[in-house]
Amino acid sequence: RPKDITDLPGVGPNTAQKLIESGYTSIEAIAVATPQEIAQVTGIPLPSAQKIVSAARETLDIKFRTALELKKERLNIHKITTGSKSLDDLLGGGIETRDMTEFFGEYGTGKTQICHALAVNVQLPEDKGGLNAKAVYIDTEGTFRWERIEQIARGLNLDPDKVMENIYWIRAVNSHHQMAIVDQLYDMLSKDNVKLVIVDSLTSHFRAEFPGRENLAMRQQLLNKHLHQLIRLSEIYDIAVVVTNQVMARPDVFYGDPTSAVGGNIVAHAPGVRVQLKRSRGNKRIARIVDAPHLPEGETVFVITEYGIKD
Ligand code: ADP
Ligand code: MG
Structure with missing residues (x-):
């Protein structure tokens, strides 16, 4: 092909x-x-x-398929554990391949911590909730810490150096670079056993570079293109795409109502699964499914620990 x-x-x-x-x-x-x-x-x-x-x-196989073919494709979907049984249950068993999952919430709600945990967990064997595969981590805010990877790996009795070797990290310096990186991934993913692509955060560069109402159309157009690139990537290579999206306590034009229109309509409608994160007491966080076509609405509590995301 x-x-x-x-x-x-x-x-x-x-x-x-x-x-x-x-x-x-x-x-x-x-x-x-x-x-x-x-x-x-x-x-x-x-x-x-x-x-x-x-x-x-x-x-790229963009053509009609029967419902039965879709069913058979869905049976092939793989899942990555978050580390928390209750969060996995909320997600219908974990983070799914062939789909995009968005975690959105205010600063400090655990979006980046979940990304770190997933980058480790995807490496676990299948019977432990992983896919025996590597991760790509696109870091737009400079918040990736290898120290956290080391800790989470230790907690799972994995060799930390091996785990770190299986995470391809790149810092995206602006939105253009961020999109170019995803373009290059098509090549990389066809040659390597990557099953998880993380973009943490999806929206920060776009928000900074295209502020205000006058730039809204351009921003949404680029974001739309970026999202579709990511979604196609997940479908073509049967990988999980996880993106984060920070919402402000006081929503601006870009974010709108945080529960219904994060990043405008385009982000709200693109990802398959959207999970809203909220602070609770101490290290507890609340996760809520916002709109997933195949998952019931609901919420659950998880905790952020030294060893990752747990019940
Ligand atoms: P954001 O949603 O802004 O990405 P983070 O994922 O960075 O938020 O979450 C930050 C929270 O993670 C902090 O409030 C802290 O409580 C927790 N955290 C960070 N590192 C550790 C650690 N080593 N052990 C336990 N909790 C941690
Ligand atoms: Mg973060």
Whole structure:
């Protein structure tokens, strides 16, 4: 199956260069674009753009499927434990592959702690709630700590150095870089056993770079593209995508009502599972499922410990 845009029929060196210069660096990026958009941006004639987009979509299997096929796909979904039985139960057994899970809440509610725990837990064997696989950690706020990984690994009796070796960390310096990293992941994930991609946080760069109402349209457009890249990634490689989203105590235009429209409508409707986190007493936190098509609404309590997320 084609791996590179130059493998697509009709994409010679010239066309490839035009596509790459305009930011269509992967088959995925082409598949989610419209032929009109590509023709306009790159100067490639519309009929050629139509052929290229069709080929890209075919490659990525964007086509009709029967409900039975969907059921069979769902049976193949894998789950990663959070470390807390009650939080796993709330999530229908854990964090699912082929889907995006968003944790949103105010500062200090445990979003980053959950990400650290998952980056370790995905490495556990399947009978212990893991997928025997590696994690990618896209850190936009500089809050990743290898020390926490070490502690959580020790708590699970895993070799901390081995666990740290299986986490690919990268600091995204701005929203453009953040999106470019996800583009590059298509290549990386086809070669390595990664089953979890974390973006902590999804929205901080976008919020900082596109403040206020006047930038709302541009911000949502970019965020939308980014989210769809991530969702396709989860589907193509059967991986779990986990994103975090900080909401303010006093919601601004960007966040709106924190329970219904975090990041505007686009973030609210994109992820498969949205979990709101709230502080409780001490190290206790409350997790609430906000809208997941296949999960009942509900909430539960978990604790943040030195060894990760527990009941
Ligand atoms: P955010 O939602 O802003 O990402 P964090 O995930 O960083 O929040 O959670 C911060 C909380 O995690 C702190 O309030 C602290 O109580 C807890 N925490 C951080 N490190 C440890 C640790 N080593 N042991 C226990 N709790 C910790
Ligand atoms: Mg954080």
